[in-house]
Amino acid sequence: MRVLSIDVGTSNTVAVLAVSGQQPRVVEVDGAATMPTAVYADEAGVILVGHDAVRQSRVDPARFEANPRRRIDDGVLKLGGSVVPVTDALAAVLRRVLDETVRQLGGALPDEFRLTHPAGWAEPRRNTLLSAARLAGVTGEIVLVPAPVAAAAHFLATRRVTPGAAIAVYDLGAGSFDVAVVAATPPGFTVLAEDALPDLGGAGVDQVLLEYVGRQVSNRDAAKWQQLQSTELIEPVRAAKETLSRQPQAEIPMPEPFPDVLVTRPELEALVRPSLSRSVELLTSTIAAGGVQPGAVYLVGGASRMPLVAALIGERLRSVPVLDQPETAVALGAHLVPHNGVTIRTPAPQHHSVSQQQYPSAGDFMASAQFPQLPAPQAPPVRKAAPKGTLVALGAIMVVALLVLGGFLVFGRHSFPSAADCSGQPGSPDDKGFTSCTRQLAGPVADQGDCHGGYDGSGVTVPGLAGSTVTCHTSGQTVVYIQAGSLDEVNKEVAAMMDAYPDSAKVKASWKGNGLSGDYEALAASGVGVVVFTVSDRPLVGVLTAPATSAPGSLTAAKAAGAFERSVQPGT
Known part of the structure; x- marks a missing residue:
């Protein structure tokens, strides 16, 4: 009995071959225990993988994808002039491992294949992995194993x-x-x-x-x-x-x-x-x-x-x-998991596209819990479809095309307002209440959310800041965007807001996207998560509230931070 276990990681792939009567061993590809889960499409459309793909990426980075597993929900990859289905990209990675294994077995195919995956993957993603395996030439039985179960099996066996x-x-x-x-x-x-x-x-x-x-x-x-x-x-x-x-x-x-x-x-x-x-x-x-x-x-x-x-x-x-053997533990443990011997106590979450960082955990936070000074928002109105009609005519067909495609609205990537533009008096707001500066901070939320000027009575306010304000409801959350008078004013009020919760665990980190960069700070208290995000060189601030759906302790500062990064932080 020959069992090949393959751990297709986000960045690296590891394979272990277990043959009856022998100690399981790592299948080295190109002389290494780990192979980059990377793909490169050359001008002829041939897909290179692993170390070959990484080397070729220096020739033309546009033809390279370092993390195809992260793009599993996208359907296709645009690699230079080639459009490659994600299943084909993953199949190429699996085929390289399979070819090396068959070579080491003297031309024989494994009898059984174990493929690991994150425990949170739902059926569509698992089916994509199965499809890729069949495209790679896998003909035997395939057993899918959640990666943490494989790791636990390896730990318990030793x-x-x-x-x-x-x-x-x-x-x-x-x-x-x-x-x-x-x-x-x-x-x-x-x-x-x-x-x-x-x-x-x-x-x-x-x-x-x-x-x-x-x-x-x-x-x-x-x-x-x-x-x-x-x-x-x-x-x-x-x-x-x-x-x-x-x-x-x-x-x-x-x-x-x-x-x-x-x-x-x-x-x-x-x-x-x-x-x-x-x-x-x-x-x-x-x-x-x-x-x-x-x-x-x-x-x-x-x-x-x-x-x-x-x-x-x-x-x-x-x-x-x-x-203990952190790079290979998952692949080493996969063959130890019994057939049909895995259960998940709670349903796996239905994740959206990883490449767009649109995970639904933020939307799962909605509840009626109260947050001191920043109370939880009421149930948001029904989300409207992103606008695709005619805007105020600037006359450029390209601008309208960008709008239909969900681009940057009135301006393109290279025509954002400058820091000086955002430091003076706010310009005239558009029909949703956005100035050009707050719209840049909102990014896709400006199109995808239900947004309007001012506060809307949902309880999310920042009374210490005066300026142009927009409130948006998106993905079951409320976000307020403010263009204030000065950076000093923003920094003072944000510090006071965070200091009001000295006993709450906080997560602090930098963010970058849509031509802006800055810092955010997240906390969870009384069952509600709050993330305050600022811009480093202009008086812009956003406040996200993400209420929990169950017990107050179910929401942490880390989860609130994840909600911001996945569904509110504008893309790069």
């Missing part, structure tokens, strides 16, 4: 544990973060609770570190720094990050004319602590939702090797997490 024990699986991969509480049961395993942060992962850590390096050296030659492609630097930056998991400091070699950069572990940890704190908060809330005290927290995913991960979990849960 340790003495109490029968019926529960394990919390903390999975921090290169492209996403998933957490689940899994219990061992007589028939197999039960997923008691699960959640995810699709925007958090090791690749994000690489990007943060790259930006930090840029701040250190770009003043040497700003024009040259702008010309450098991130692909030229991401590998040495990633290597430095991995070194910092073992050593207190690492040097990043830089091309001329820039000096090499020395980075210490405390410097890296200061950069990533806010993001990792979000993951630990989600871990804590997921354990609470599971209703059991897990016997261990099991770390999987290569990015979980960062020492700060274990330190933050230890501080929060007063226990030492277990780190």
Whole structure:
């Protein structure tokens, strides 16, 4: 019996071959235990995968997709001049693994295939994965296994544990973060609770570190720094990050004319602590939702090797997490899960497109809970369809085309108002109450939500700020956008708003999109999540309220932050 288990991760794919009478072993592709889950379409439409795709991305980045699994809901990928179905892209990744396995087996096909997937994937996504496997040439039996169940199976098989024990699986991969509480049961395993942060992962850590390096050296030659492609630097930056998991400091070699950069572990940890704190908060809330005290927290995913991960979990849960083969644990455990031996205690959430960061968890927060000073909004009106009619005629057909396509409304990507434009008196509002500045901050919400000028009596107000105000109801949430008189005024009122809740756990992070960048701060109190987001160089502020649907404790600052990032933060 030959069983091939494939863990198709957001950024990396790992395969393990289990043959009767032999120890399971990792199938190395191109001499490595992990293969990038990346695809590249050449000019002839041939799809390259893995390390070949990464190398070719330097030739034409437009033909490259580093994370096709993240695009699973999109249907197709636009890779240069080629339109590639997502199933074909995933099939190419699986085919590369299958071809290497068959070669190592002397031409024989595996008898059974195990494919892992996030526990939160519903049937449409699982069916896409199955379709990709068949396109790849898989002819035997296919068994789908939730990734945290596979990780728990590997953990339990290698340790003495109490029968019926529960394990919390903390999975921090290169492209996403998933957490689940899994219990061992007589028939197999039960997923008691699960959640995810699709925007958090090791690749994000690489990007943060790259930006930090840029701040250190770009003043040497700003024009040259702008010309450098991130692909030229991401590998040495990633290597430095991995070194910092073992050593207190690492040097990043830089091309001329820039000096090499020395980075210490405390410097890296200061950069990533806010993001990792979000993951630990989600871990804590997921354990609470599971209703059991897990016997261990099991770390999987290569990015979980960062020492700060274990330190933050230890501080929060007063226990030492277990780190053991994090890159391969899921694939190693998949073949240990019994057929039909997995149950999910609660229905898996129906996620929307990951690439657009439109997850429905924000809409699930609606309730009648009251939030001090920022009360929960009343049930929002029925959401209207995005406007597609004729606007005030500026006369340009291209502008109207952008409107129909859900673009940037009155202005295109390169004609946003400047910081100076937004720092004076607000211009005349449009028919929804938006100035050009607040419309830029709202992004797609301006089209997709039910928006109108001023406050609407839903209880969400910022009385200390005077200016042009718009209230929107979107995805079961209320968002208020304000163009105030000055940055000092905005900063003062935001600080006062957050200081009013000294005992509430808060999540702070930066955001970027639609030509703007700034910071946001999220908290949850009295069953309502509030996110206040500001712009770094202009007096614009937004306030999102996301009420919970169940017990007040079901909503955390991390989930409120996720609601902002998934459905309110304007796209890049």
